[in-house]
Amino acid sequence: MIKVAVNGYGTIGKRVADAVFAQKDMEIIGVSKTRPSSEALIANKKGYPLYIADISKKPLFEAAGIKVAGTVDEMIAACDVVVDATPGGIGAKNRALYEKLGKKALWQGGEDHEVAGFSFNSSCNYNEATGRQFTRVVSCNTTGLCRIIKAMDAEFGVKKVRATMVRRGADPGDPKRGPVDAIVLNPVTIPSHHGPDVQTVLPGIEIVTTALVVPTTFMHMHIVQMDLKNKASKEKVIEIIKAHPRMGLVRKGLGITSTAEIKEYASDLGRPRSDLWESCIFEESVSVSDDNELYLFQAIHQEADVVVENVDAIRAMAGEVKDPEVSIKMTNAALGFEAI
Amino acid sequence: MIKVAVNGYGTIGKRVADAVFAQKDMEIIGVSKTRPSSEALIANKKGYPLYIADISKKPLFEAAGIKVAGTVDEMIAACDVVVDATPGGIGAKNRALYEKLGKKALWQGGEDHEVAGFSFNSSCNYNEATGRQFTRVVSCNTTGLCRIIKAMDAEFGVKKVRATMVRRGADPGDPKRGPVDAIVLNPVTIPSHHGPDVQTVLPGIEIVTTALVVPTTFMHMHIVQMDLKNKASKEKVIEIIKAHPRMGLVRKGLGITSTAEIKEYASDLGRPRSDLWESCIFEESVSVSDDNELYLFQAIHQEADVVVENVDAIRAMAGEVKDPEVSIKMTNAALGFEAI
């Protein structure tokens, strides 16, 4: 059993904890939280030992009826692998602790590539993570781009990618961030940072990205265009997507044309937290032009798609399972996850 | 086993079907849908026989990979009780069919009181539904008002109620309805129809309501004020809420101050579809003034709170279980539902 600690039990952390908990070869030895909150209470309810960085706050937690197991340092000391899911920028500061305690650690895409020196995606470079001490699981958007680019590149060869990310403004549980009624260029400059981030996983790919933010809470929408090297067809592209363990097809004829309807569908499927671990590619949008340009829309659940990647990264770093397909299958099966 | 048919497998219907399916004394003999859609596909996946009103559309369903079991008339003929969850106004037109086939039927709050001649809420008038052929489960907003008013009236006596409903604009899965950026008075006139609707369940209550619509998707928010007859206290009100099987308390100290955070909490609790069957009353908002006026905020999940009421109504109409408390406990237990 791989002993996993989740440092930062928030949007990503709590999902990774549940996904790890479901794996037969892993166990959750602790999660951490900085303030008493509904999430801290949930950790208690789920039976995940709750650790806090600042032990002087223990009485605050107890006043809110929340049990504290100890300090974050104690939690890290007890684990084999720590998943750092603290807010962007904090993770880098935690690196010294993980190094001092000699622990394997993985960070999220909110941190720079340099924090780990290696950026991970199960479908692209699982093997390179074997036995590593430090790994960074790329962001939700980068994960979504890597999956489809890698799959297309493997089959047709990708000459160039142009992609636009229409991003959600705030997570569903966040009542503070906006915008309320605006389209925000983020960044205003072109290209955005997403292209170079894809290249940390897929170094040879030429890619130009743009990004903007809109007032929604659930899923980013990608408009993806690729110049392909070898002759492709709509049918072949769809076939590849169908066969991929982490890409799903929003089927034609079911009336789904928006992120709202995908979420409802995930909810109807009984997915925990309506999570969509897979990239959701709209079947009707897939098109291949006469000059061999591929276009498609894909929706990416910002809270969920990296969760399964985290699980695979843990397994790869632990070193027992060498075959990415085996790990992906194990991860998916433990979650009862079959792509839509 | 009470044989239940759900006519209209949409937002409410699909939830009622799942809740009925979970009951030990009930079974789902069929659900209906007018068009092939993701929800129709889900009915198939769940194993609920799918019936359609217009059998000539069967090939359309089959083309979308959806199996059809027969016609709605056949479904109704085979059931003991039909839950009509068709869109507002359609239900009334279905009455003739239910009468012709001599079936017990219950409608939702989108229909007028007159469709059934009796309006239902488990906590208020379960007993009056025993053995009835026709019953109407009141709307989500009316259900939320009835619960708290009845509970306060039983303890303190209610002289007058003033309530404002800040309503969500569209359900989470609906990408068509607005508003995008507006507060809409609906109706512009004061009082709104909600007060009289409460009186169909609680005839003696004096109540004035106002209602408006805002650009959110999850939960209505009620600002409830009551002039009480007998001396009340904040502590006693909270105690009553805590003890109520269908009212929950958003606890102080967990940082929840919005509908977004309640939903996240429901999601974290593992509730199917993040459903909140209970009225969610904010502990910190509960206040009793020197002149014995009670104030509180309660959030009402528009898709969910009537679901458990529907289950109780079925049971009451079937006539076996005479005690409301027994039915409520059975319903809640089968869903693993313990109010927050």
Next chain:
Amino acid sequence: MIKVAVNGYGTIGKRVADAVFAQKDMEIIGVSKTRPSSEALIANKKGYPLYIADISKKPLFEAAGIKVAGTVDEMIAACDVVVDATPGGIGAKNRALYEKLGKKALWQGGEDHEVAGFSFNSSCNYNEATGRQFTRVVSCNTTGLCRIIKAMDAEFGVKKVRATMVRRGADPGDPKRGPVDAIVLNPVTIPSHHGPDVQTVLPGIEIVTTALVVPTTFMHMHIVQMDLKNKASKEKVIEIIKAHPRMGLVRKGLGITSTAEIKEYASDLGRPRSDLWESCIFEESVSVSDDNELYLFQAIHQEADVVVENVDAIRAMAGEVKDPEVSIKMTNAALGFEAI
């Protein structure tokens, strides 16, 4: 000519500057800004001398093509009255400067009553401001409440007021603040601070308020209820509103039922920035019950209703115009403002 400086040329400040500029007895001697921005550029375009607090930033402004006239201290020294429209909390810190320079100053509702020791509303207590050094113009919500309460109290006597404020989440030009999809209780506790704030202007009034925030950008909506002392009628209430220089009636029959449609109407009327300086009361909502309770909906433009109050406050403080009605007429006429 009253020499007016506007310290803080933002949402309120820029509107006050334009309104002051339009008055025959006032002139704008300067406005201030902390950063080069589109608003600073606009000040230049309008010919308002632009002052900055930190003169070392002058090159930054010049690099953006914006001309700087001098320091804020110089601006204050040159004025008769300073309108402090800096962000909430900053204004209080500026008090020392105004005192040192012996200048008359007025603050906005984002500051506490204590900053000035006197809280102002033209229709309620203009006379008490005559010749004062320091005055605070109450917030947009409090202004809206004061207008209607004072008018009703004068005619019918007000026993008690209960009001709910459904507030906009972010101003139209602000792409950062949320919520995106949530109703936020702000505060969660009842009553909110708005009641006591009304009492700073109308000390004898009994009032209980509640407040929440929704994802819109334009106008707060008030649900106002009053227990009246003397017999009232809908017709009389409407007549009073029609006669009031700062309250407008959203007329029945024009199809306006939302804040979006009021804004469109203001825009169609040619109002600068679609500003609604008046409280917008929905004719159809006005109702008086048998037990003499008044109900109505009023929409309050958060960016605009205090602007005309600021102008009157300046005039009152300057001391020349003693009659509130005269000042109100002067202010309105200079803006071409006739209530809808």
Next chain:
Amino acid sequence: MIKVAVNGYGTIGKRVADAVFAQKDMEIIGVSKTRPSSEALIANKKGYPLYIADISKKPLFEAAGIKVAGTVDEMIAACDVVVDATPGGIGAKNRALYEKLGKKALWQGGEDHEVAGFSFNSSCNYNEATGRQFTRVVSCNTTGLCRIIKAMDAEFGVKKVRATMVRRGADPGDPKRGPVDAIVLNPVTIPSHHGPDVQTVLPGIEIVTTALVVPTTFMHMHIVQMDLKNKASKEKVIEIIKAHPRMGLVRKGLGITSTAEIKEYASDLGRPRSDLWESCIFEESVSVSDDNELYLFQAIHQEADVVVENVDAIRAMAGEVKDPEVSIKMTNAALGFEAI
């Protein structure tokens, strides 16, 4: 004086009426409305004679205090040119009337190209409209695309255009349409119809477009990419934009990164209804890659950019002014419109 009738005094019609009214060589002889509404009242206030299609409704208008001048047929009979700004699809049905009365007519982009057989953009094909009886002014999105494509093509030669339109969900004054919290693919299929629509104005251009809808009310955002034939540079592109009478540059350094801030800026500039008749191109976004690909973001005010095109189209059809530059200058000057 060209006698202009505006059939359909709504979002576009009322703006065209005001813009026509401002022209020295044109006059408004009437506008039409189907229902008494705030817009009908505004027509009265502005002194535009108001005509109605169904004269039997005259009492309804009069009851709302709105004066009716006569029937739509009478209005058309009295004009030289009719601007049809009725809702999409209705315009085509009005063609017979215009033909029967032998009037020049122009339609909006909601109608198909075939309604007029000629699609218009001032900067692209003004000359071809000279003396025509029927013309169609293309939609706001197509107008925005045509302006930039034509300008780039004239200078560099355009090989191929790829553009994504992130569209607003509802107009600011519309409280009914959504979405509330969703990104909607509209259409789901790729390419969207915008590309072929551009080709009605610029027949030789190769263009692929995609489109989606988000919950905002003000401005569409275009992500535009072009493969250019001749070597371009960022500086040259910006220079061309600056020189164009209908394209404006959102200047770097003023802190504008969203549609909300552009609107605020338009509002601060004193633009009527905050209208942006120009395409708003973000200076910082303009980039030209080594392989001569141009990228930029442009925001398009859906209610306004076609208004000035309508004015030019009227003038072109009337036949007096043959030079597009002369007409564009006349139109802009009369509105006091200088691109940002």
